[in-house]
Amino acid sequence: MGFLEVQELKVHYPIRGGILNTVQDYVRAVDGVNLTIESGKTYGLVGESGSGKTTIGKTIIGLEKASAGRILYEGENVTNKARSRNKKYENYNKDVQMIFQDSTSSMNPKKRIIDVMAEPMRNYFDYTPAEIKRRVAELLDIVGMNAEAMYKYPHEFSGGQRQRIGVARAVASDPKLIIADEPTSALDLSVQAQVLNFMRRIQKEYGLSYLFISHDLGVVQHMSDDIAIMHRGRFVEKGPKKEIYNNPQHIYTKRLLSAIPDMDPTTRESNKIERQRVEAEYDAQEAEYYDQNGRVYDLLPYKDDHFVATKPNSSLQNESINTKGEV
Amino acid sequence: MAVERNLLEINNLKTGFRFGEEYHNAVDGVSLTLKKNEILAIVGESGCGKSTLATSIMGLHDPKNTQVSGEIIYKDLNLIDLNEKLYNRIRGNDIGMIFQDPLGSLNPLMTIYRQIAEALVYHSDMNEKQIKERVLELLNQVGIPRPEQIMKAYPHELSGGMRQRVVIAIALANKPPIIIADEPTTALDVTIQAQILDLMIDIQDETGSGIILITHDLGVVAETADRVAVMYAGQIVEEAPVDVLFRDPKHPYTRSLLNSIPHELEEGEELHVIHGTVPSLQKLPRKGDRFRPRIPWIPDEAFDENPELTEIAPNHKVRGNSWKHFHFEGEEK
Amino acid sequence: MWKTIFRRLLLMIPQIIILSILIFIIAEFMPGDPFTGMIDPNVDPAQLDVLRERYGLNDPLHVKYVRWVGNALQGDFGRSFNYKTSVLNVIGERLGNTVRLSLLSTILTYMIGLPLGILSGRYNDSILDKSVIIYNFVSFAVPTFVLALLMVYIFGFNLGWFPSRGSIDIQANTFWEQFWSRLYHLILPSITTAVLGTVSIIQYLRTEIIDAKVSDYVKTARSKGVPIEKVYSKHIFRNASLPIASGFGYTIVNLLTGSIFIERIFNYSGMGNLFLESINTRDYSVIFVLVLFYGILGLIGTLLSDLILMAVDPRIRID
Numbered sequence: 001m002g003f004l005e006v007q008e009l010k011v012h013y014p015i016r017g018g019i020l021n022t023v024q025d026y027v028r029a030v031d032g033v034n035l036t037i038e039s040g041k042t043y044g045l046v047g048e049s050g051s052g053k054t055t056i057g058k059t060i061i062g063l064e065k066a067s068a069g070r071i072l073y074e075g076e077n078v079t080n081k082a083r084s085r086n087k088k089y090e091n092y093n094k095d096v097q098m099i100f101q102d103s104t105s106s107m108n109p110k111k112r113i114i115d116v117m118a119e120p121m122r123n124y125f126d127y128t129p130a131e132i133k134r135r136v137a138e139l140l141d142i143v144g145m146n147a148e149a150m151y152k153y154p155h156e157f158s159g160g161q162r163q164r165i166g167v168a169r170a171v172a173s174d175p176k177l178i179i180a181d182e183p184t185s186a187l188d189l190s191v192q193a194q195v196l197n198f199m200r201r202i203q204k205e206y207g208l209s210y211l212f213i214s215h216d217l218g219v220v221q222h223m224s225d226d227i228a229i230m231h232r233g234r235f236v237e238k239g240p241k242k243e244i245y246n247n248p249q250h251i252y253t254k255r256l257l258s259a260i261p262d263m264d265p266t267t268r269e270s271n272k273i274e275r276q277r278v279e280a281e282y283d284a285q286e287a288e289y290y291d292q293n294g295r296v297y298d299l300l301p302y303k304d305d306h307f308v309a310t311k312p313n314s315s316l317q318n319e320s321i322n323t324k325g326e327v
Numbered sequence: 328m329a330v331e332r333n334l335l336e337i338n339n340l341k342t343g344f345r346f347g348e349e350y351h352n353a354v355d356g357v358s359l360t361l362k363k364n365e366i367l368a369i370v371g372e373s374g375c376g377k378s379t380l381a382t383s384i385m386g387l388h389d390p391k392n393t394q395v396s397g398e399i400i401y402k403d404l405n406l407i408d409l410n411e412k413l414y415n416r417i418r419g420n421d422i423g424m425i426f427q428d429p430l431g432s433l434n435p436l437m438t439i440y441r442q443i444a445e446a447l448v449y450h451s452d453m454n455e456k457q458i459k460e461r462v463l464e465l466l467n468q469v470g471i472p473r474p475e476q477i478m479k480a481y482p483h484e485l486s487g488g489m490r491q492r493v494v495i496a497i498a499l500a501n502k503p504p505i506i507i508a509d510e511p512t513t514a515l516d517v518t519i520q521a522q523i524l525d526l527m528i529d530i531q532d533e534t535g536s537g538i539i540l541i542t543h544d545l546g547v548v549a550e551t552a553d554r555v556a557v558m559y560a561g562q563i564v565e566e567a568p569v570d571v572l573f574r575d576p577k578h579p580y581t582r583s584l585l586n587s588i589p590h591e592l593e594e595g596e597e598l599h600v601i602h603g604t605v606p607s608l609q610k611l612p613r614k615g616d617r618f619r620p621r622i623p624w625i626p627d628e629a630f631d632e633n634p635e636l637t638e639i640a641p642n643h644k645v646r647g648n649s650w651k652h653f654h655f656e657g658e659e660k
Numbered sequence: 661m662w663k664t665i666f667r668r669l670l671l672m673i674p675q676i677i678i679l680s681i682l683i684f685i686i687a688e689f690m691p692g693d694p695f696t697g698m699i700d701p702n703v704d705p706a707q708l709d710v711l712r713e714r715y716g717l718n719d720p721l722h723v724k725y726v727r728w729v730g731n732a733l734q735g736d737f738g739r740s741f742n743y744k745t746s747v748l749n750v751i752g753e754r755l756g757n758t759v760r761l762s763l764l765s766t767i768l769t770y771m772i773g774l775p776l777g778i779l780s781g782r783y784n785d786s787i788l789d790k791s792v793i794i795y796n797f798v799s800f801a802v803p804t805f806v807l808a809l810l811m812v813y814i815f816g817f818n819l820g821w822f823p824s825r826g827s828i829d830i831q832a833n834t835f836w837e838q839f840w841s842r843l844y845h846l847i848l849p850s851i852t853t854a855v856l857g858t859v860s861i862i863q864y865l866r867t868e869i870i871d872a873k874v875s876d877y878v879k880t881a882r883s884k885g886v887p888i889e890k891v892y893s894k895h896i897f898r899n900a901s902l903p904i905a906s907g908f909g910y911t912i913v914n915l916l917t918g919s920i921f922i923e924r925i926f927n928y929s930g931m932g933n934l935f936l937e938s939i940n941t942r943d944y945s946v947i948f949v950l951v952l953f954y955g956i957l958g959l960i961g962t963l964l965s966d967l968i969l970m971a972v973d974p975r976i977r978i979d
């Protein structure tokens with residue numbers, strides 16, 4: 001049982017038009033998504049640009065409004081309450097934090113790091129100034145930074161350092177869940193490795209959960225336990241990492257995985273052939289996996305905790321199980 | 328095998344940017360060759376000078392604040408010596424360029440047709456009808472559906488992948504023997520990236536041009552390149568055929584980089600992290616091994632006073648001798 | 661496009677109604693009325709009350725408003741107490757002068773601003789650019805009335821090159837005499853306005869050009885082998901002029917509003933001066949129409965600017 005439940009979440013934006021500027025239609029950024037977050041686990045949310053993956057994270061943290069559906073925290077309905085000042089939701093605000101692609105753009109450039117990081121502490125704990133200082137130093141140390149960094153301003157740091165400060169700040173309120181939206185997309189490979197390492201260390205130390213949002217399938221594979229693949233505002237496939245990567249069922253997942261460049265130059269030709277085969281399969285079978293409006297079907301159990309969005313009552317599920325059995 | 332003439336030959340290229348009264352070299356003594364029908368990848372992290380190398384070849388730097396020296400030899404011409412007027416005959420005609428951000432690299436106020444046609448008018452005396460035919464031909468070649476309609480569209484009306492195809496069409500317009508692609512797929516989704524890379528390879532098969540592919544993405548390199556040059560702090564530290572580089576990398580930087588790629592880990596294992604940070608341009612050491620501060624556990628004797636790029640096996644070049652003594656931290660040599 | 665224009669025009673109706681009500685209420689709460697100035701021991705206050713009653717000044721607010729709207733819809737915007745003639749006549753006389761002054765000022769503003777902005781953007785950090793920045797700084801910092809007074813003092817009074825007041829010589833009779841006399845009177849005030857008005861044009865153009873110079877599409881254009889002159893004319897200037905183009909709508913509207921300071925100091929009989937005089941004499945019927953007129957012009961200016969932007973920037977398409 002998870003501590004955070006997202007149920008049938010929808011985020012729709014109206015499209016206005018016509019003479020009277022009335023609502024003509026909706027952009028369905030997120031269109032019916034279910035998610036359960038258990039403590040200590042990392043959930044990868046993968047999709048291409050415009051798939052709605054960022055919107056899910058922002059809605060949980062309260063930067064976007066849910067149009068429908070519920071978000072339950074410890075069984076309490078907290079939908080659209082994330083930024084509420086009400087004491088009742090204080091735990092929720094404290095326990096769910098977010099890291100962005102550029103963390104410092106969300107920090108006041110005129111404030112020193114210690115002031116930036118002290119803010120969540122003052123909000124949620126009764127620390128004395130000395131305690132705050134000690135705690136900030138401790139947090140900076142966890143992300144491999146010198147305590148002196150606390151007296152500097154955000155712009156004085158490199159991209160990798162900023163992201164580590166972002167991680168440290170997110171941890172400052174002692175949260176249970178950190179939503180990480182493309183936290184390393186702007187970083188170089190060697191710097192990315194450092195940030196990812198720290199994120200994993202912190203997870204182990206504090207037992208917190210991550211909702212790791214990224215377009216980079218390699219990074220998500222590295223970080224996650226469970227993965228959900230998103231397309232057109234809905235999940236096309238959801239399950240344990242190994243299942244998704246080794247036994248993908250939805251045509252879109254297959255297409256996405258086949259497009260990842262392989263680090264082995266010798267398999268180049270076969271990769272290309274496989275990729276083009278999947279691409280052709282995608283074009284041919286699109287109708288099987290999307291309804292006539294192009295909407296992704298509801299997730300149906302494929303096996304154990306592996307879910308695939310397929311046409312209800314379609315033979316596909318059974319077929320795939322059969323072919324699996326033959327192999 | 329007959330020795331084929333190099334399409335492009337770069338010798339000891341240095342590009343310095345002015346900071347106050349001093350010039351600091353973002354590209355510091357790069358020598359490279361490009362052959363017909365070859366994809367040469369230049370890999371490195373941000374600030375290593377790979378993009379500066381591209382703009383130096385195109386001669387696009389602001390002469391007031393930049394100092395370029397060395398040789399860029401193309402058809403017996405040293406491009407560095409050319410004046411603006413002569414360079415304009417080379418740009419677009421002999422060397423085509425593809426940039427990273429397909430939205431930014433197209434003029435938002437011009438139709439697709441005019442932007443492609445513009446590449447043609449300065450290098451040929453085609454009439455309006457011929458230009459139109461050529462534009463259509465190019466749009467077909469880069470796989471754009473309904474070219475007659477797309478021609479009249481503005482950049483913002485196309486998707487990212489379609490825009491990048493237009494940018495490629497512009498680069499190809501005059502069938503240049505050399506194409507420079509600077510991070511051509513970085514701004515694109517992975518499925519689109521695969522399509523664009525396939526397209527570039529197909530086009531190369533057709534035209535036999537030489538491509539310089541500049542990227543930070545080792546996956547892209549593995550999928551496309553024939554030969555790879557790894558850059559660190561303005562210098563090439565290793566150069567090898569692609570399979571050799573991935574199978575048997577030598578230079579400490581190359582090995583560290585390959586080791587920090589995210590992958591499945593064993594319990595308790597962590598991704599490799601390179602010590603310290605890339606020094607800023609102004610703080611680059613003027614001599615000695617530039618990678619030395621990043622591998623402090625390697626003893627001083629391992630480093631050369633003046634590390635040179637030397638051929639350690641046919642077609643495999645490595646800078647300095649530190650690679651002979653290199654091992655990862657906490658690992659026995 | 662036409663749908664948008666139609667919708668925007670439709671939207672303007674409630675805006676104008678609300679605006680007129682607001683102005684009407686404010687005008688009503690202003691202390692005094694046109695007869696306040698006539699109070700002196702020789703005038704019987706009862707007499708004034710009779711006058712007030714006759715002109716309907718004692719009626720309740722909404723009655724007065726409805727009466728005013730009813731008249732306005734028939735083209736009667738009331739009479740000016742000060743000029744003893746219809747408000748439309750009063751404004752009509754001044755509008756021509758203001759349009760002439762603003763037209764010349766605007767032309768001069770662009771004639772000075774465009775080349776300076778283009779040159780300083782293109783050759784940024786050169787001596788020329790630095791001089792332009794200094795000019796910009798000074799023209800931004802100097803208050804209108806200081807420059808206007810200096811111009812009057814130096815060129816009108818000391819050197820006597822140009823007339824320093826009025827809009828036309830009363831002795832001018834034939835069409836051409838009048839034309840030249842008007843132009844002659846316009847020179848000082850329009851140059852003053854232009855010098856002060858170039859700041860935003862130069863600033864926008866300069867920064868936009870500097871930004872555009874390093875943009876990726878300029879790199880693309882240059883790597884096509886497009887000569888640098890053509891890169892400037894076809895790529896950089898066009899993109900850099902977008903904010904100027906969008907501001908043009910307001911500029912056109914400004915032609916009709918006139919400048920209070922300039923018209924006052926050069927004693928030029930235009931809309932700005934009229935506004936000031938009406939306030940001084942508490943000529944509410946004129947003030948009311950003027951403010952409403954300015955309000956409507958503001959709305960039209962916004963619409964015009966949006967339309968111009970739609971015309972020049974393909975990315976902006978409403979509907």
